[in-house]
Amino acid sequence: MTTAQLLDFRLRLLLLKSNLILFFVLMMVRTYASDGRIKIIPEPVKVIEQSGEFTLDNTTVLSLSDNKVKETADWFSTRLKASTGYDLKRSNNGTKRISLELNVKADAAIGDEGYTLKVTPSEVVLKANTTAGIFYGLQTILQLLPPDIESQSVKNVAWTMPCAEIIDYPRFGWRGLMLDVSRHFFTKDEVKQFIDEMIRYKYNTLHLHLADDEGWRIEIKSLPELTKVGAWRVPRTGRWGKLPADLANEKATDGGFYTQEDMKELLKYAAARGITILPEIDVPAHSLAMIASYPNLSCTQLPYKVNAGREFYTREDNVLCVGNDSIFLVLDKVFTELAALFPSKYIHVGGDEAYKGFWKTCPKCKARMEHEHLKDVDELQSYFVKRMETMLKAKGKKMIGWDEILEGGLAPEATVMSWRGMSGGITAAKMNHHVVMTPWDFVYLDLYQGEQTAEPPTYGMCRLSDSYNYDPVPDSVDEKYILGGQGNLWTESVPVFRHVEYMTWPRSIALSEVYWSPKAKRNWDDFIPRLEENFKRLDAADIKYARSVYNVILRPVRINRYDYEINLATEIKGLDLYYSFDNTNPDAHYPKYTGQALRWPVGANILKVITYRNGKPVGAQVDITKEDLAKRLDEKRHVY
Structure with missing residues (x-):
């Protein structure tokens, strides 16, 4: 191999490695986005997720810029105490704090019900033009914390929230x-x-x-x-x-x-x-x-x-x-x-x-x-x-x-x-x-x-x-x-x-x-x-x-005057459907629906379907007779 060929080979190898690294980084980012820490509903206007996390503990203080937000802050403190056991002190000092701030000059971009939120490892800063905006921002903060924050009894979990910057306001009043x-x-x-x-x-x-x-x-x-x-x-x-x-x-x-x-x-x-x-x-x-x-x-x-x-x-x-x-x-x-x-x-x-x-x-x-x-x-x-x-x-x-x-x-x-x-x-x-x-x-x-x-x-x-x-x-x-x-x-x-x-x-x-x-x-x-x-x-x-939303959708389609076939569907992607016509209850060892319309076997009068995901049942078992499903063929407004 000549020197030029060797250099070309090394260059190609380096490029391949770079592409592989980029691929895995993108896959990690993609996985992080779909799996990860920020899953707010309703979806905010803008979310920039950042590395690191803020940990809520018994040293965290609650800082208020204005006495107008006291009632809202009291509500928030009560909500946190029920599940964390922490009674947040009110202070404008402290190395770890949650700050609720009413804007001195109104931010026209967020309106009366919007807010901005910045979460860093040491501080959570929530700003809004009104107490309503503060209140809606607090709902977002609660959704950034683990699901057990909704419990009415104290849970022993790590109360962390991901670092992020959020800008949010409603489409409709x-x-x-x-x-x-x-x-x-x-x-x-x-x-x-x-x-x-x-x-x-x-x-x-x-x-x-x-x-x-x-x-x-x-x-x-x-x-x-x-x-x-x-x-x-x-x-x-x-x-x-x-x-x-x-x-x-x-x-x-x-x-x-x-x-x-x-x-x-x-x-x-x-x-x-x-x-x-x-x-x-x-x-x-x-x-x-x-x-x-x-x-x-x-x-x-x-x-x-x-x-x-x-x-x-x-x-x-x-x-x-x-x-x-x-x-x-x-x-x-x-x-x-x-x-x-x-x-x-x-x-x-x-x-x-x-x-x-x-x-x-x-x-x-x-x-x-x-x-x-x-x-x-x-x-x-x-x-x-x-x-x-x-x-x-x-x-x-x-x-x-x-x-x-x-x-x-x-x-x-x-x-x-x-x-x-x-x-x-x-x-x-x-x-x-x-x-x-x-x-x-x-x-x-x-x-x-x-x-x-x-x-x-x-x-x-x-x-x-x-x-x-x-x-x-x-x-x-x-x-x-x-x-x-x-x-x-x-x-x-x-x-x-x-x-x-x-x-x-x-x-x-x-x-x-x-x-x-x-x-x-x-x-x-x-x-x-x-x-x-x-x-x-x-x-x-x-x-x-x-x-x-996890249950099967049954869609009968007439094939002739006397008979019909059945298509199965789900609202959520990635679910497996198992079915039976023999009056027994199906599980993951039964026939799996592959997308081909089902026909009634001779003598069968009941179809049973259950949905699975990752090998475990996620939906309710649905049982329906041939006669009841046939009635939907003639309905002016189908209810399936």
Whole structure:
């Protein structure tokens, strides 16, 4: 070998070594990013991860730049002490500290709810323009600590957080969850617990559905019958909508309500955690509890009971009589007390699903239409809604309602909450009205969230990926009219608080990223490992959540008039599917699904599928009969 050839060989070898080193470095960085220490939800605007870590211990001090953050700092100290046992001293000195600083000059880039965070081995510095920004930054700090920080008992772990620089602020100002406390009543302490679960993911609005056909839940002192009668119904357990009607002389003992003092306590609790409570009184429909309390308010003026879960729609009159002046006197009393009680600038008036059949035959409603020159019952509803807006404006409040308030003409300054898909919101935004997007097929938390045979009974389908991949801003509208969005939990089929949690999480974790994070940063494959880290946190906090995202998705496809085949899928990549047709329960020794559609063996009538990852089961076993799966072939809207 000549000298030139030897030099060329050595040069090639050196280049190969350099490339191999670069490859392994990149692989380490890639692994570090996917495995590693920063797994925050919702994803911040900018994260620069750095080497090293800050260790929280009993020498750490908490430094405050301003007494305005004292209440927030007290909350943070209490949270830390529960799981670490450390009672952080307040000091502006110390070799290891967490500093909470309000900016002397506002940082325009982060706005009212944003923050900057810098973690070094010796110090954690959190800065914001407002106490709200400080509070949201503290949620990020908690997510940088190990999952056991969510525990309510002291854990013996190393309380470290990775060094990093973070810049963060929300995409939308309205980031909400709705809790229906009418269909099933939840106590004051349960609502507080719901608030504490919301704040982990930087939500700022709790919409309370306080009145419906199944119960009136807020004290109105000038109308005592609303809670004396309307807050109570006969007790029933079972499938909602299929429950038996009241028996003769059966006592109404199921229910409850919040006194105004209770609500003041909840409002204070929520405000300390950056949460605005939005009250909703659903009118003119969904008003059976009000009508049961004051029978003269309906068109029929018949005595009705508060609905306990029976079918009644269109057969019993749950709609207020718009031709009756008494309803406006009653609602003025209701909204006067609510306006004085709730600091929220909005009051929600519902306006949805009004059955207008009773209006069409009601003499008072027909007289109102004639007097006001209204051509049909849609315009009668619009007349009602516009009066509600005028009433609320006189009390210093803005009106918000479901998208049916568009029917017959939208009130001049109304904000629309669009639930029947996106179209109502699009229409309102093009009319220069503000919109909160809540399309049912992406954000309704009472829907199935996975294979329905493995879920408690409900209706429809909204998978975790549906919620995560949805965007509140349609291409055809100006984003400035979209205030944000929220997840809605209707509770007809949610009788206990543990099931509230199961239906809320993790879909509301996904939605938190939709409402907070930049659209460009949303990535399903990146979200999953961060979600699974948050599952550990929910476990530590003893919060119930659904693991439906791990379950199989069954997709029948017709091959001829008499038969069909089955495709199997999963929302999460990298899962193995094992199945059986022989009535036995499959495990990892059974046939593995390879992507080829399955055919029913002769005589088989039940398919069982279970998901595995890395040799261990991760999903629930799903069992379904041939007949039940075949029914999905003919459904207009498939629920798989």
